[in-house]
Amino acid sequence: MNKYATYWSGSKGVDRITPGGPEVPIYAQDAVFIQTWSKGRVCDFGCGTGRFSSLFTPDTYLGVDQNEEAINIACLIHPEFQFDCIGWMDGTVPPADTYLLYTVCLHIPDDSLSEFLSRFSNRIIIAECMEPRFRNNQFNNSRSKQDYIDCLCEHGFQLKAERTEQERPFTLLVFDQKEED
């Protein structure tokens, strides 16, 4: 297990995922944006304790995370929704029309980012602080918006929509896979 996988699934359980408790409120503006841009079946990749499930219906939502304890809590507090535990760098991701990556990518190390993002298809929503000045090169690998645009462009995606918050350093990006000619 690499140091990232150990960090997220280690002895601290879910404290590192949801330090404010398992049901940290979702920012209202984020909820509106995510609901507006999600289509079809949604895979909440790195769902933690599943707080985003409430934005969807049970038949359109699947939450996955590599932290078994987080998945157990998600199943307990959102029993009507489906959650699965997956390995840290498992090569396959569940099929979906939209992948929600909410404060997940900034925890992927630089040398794994391209491989990590190459697994997704259709539509990807990346939501996190995109301020490289916050990088600590430990477990916070904050990148710029352009870093994600460049990386996903190489994998055949284009930027479809974006929102940067005025009152907090937080950005949401929507990417769509380009149609093949």
Ligand SMILES: C[S@@+](CC[C@H](N)C(=O)[O-])C[C@H]1O[C@@H](n2cnc3c(N)ncnc32)[C@H](O)[C@@H]1O
């Ligand atoms: C900061 S937490 C965010 C949790 C959730 N998205 C939320 O906002 O409440 C990051 C989550 O991503 C998960 N994660 C990070 N990298 C992952 C990977 N490669 N595979 C699966 N889960 C991953 C961690 O286990 C953790 O639950």
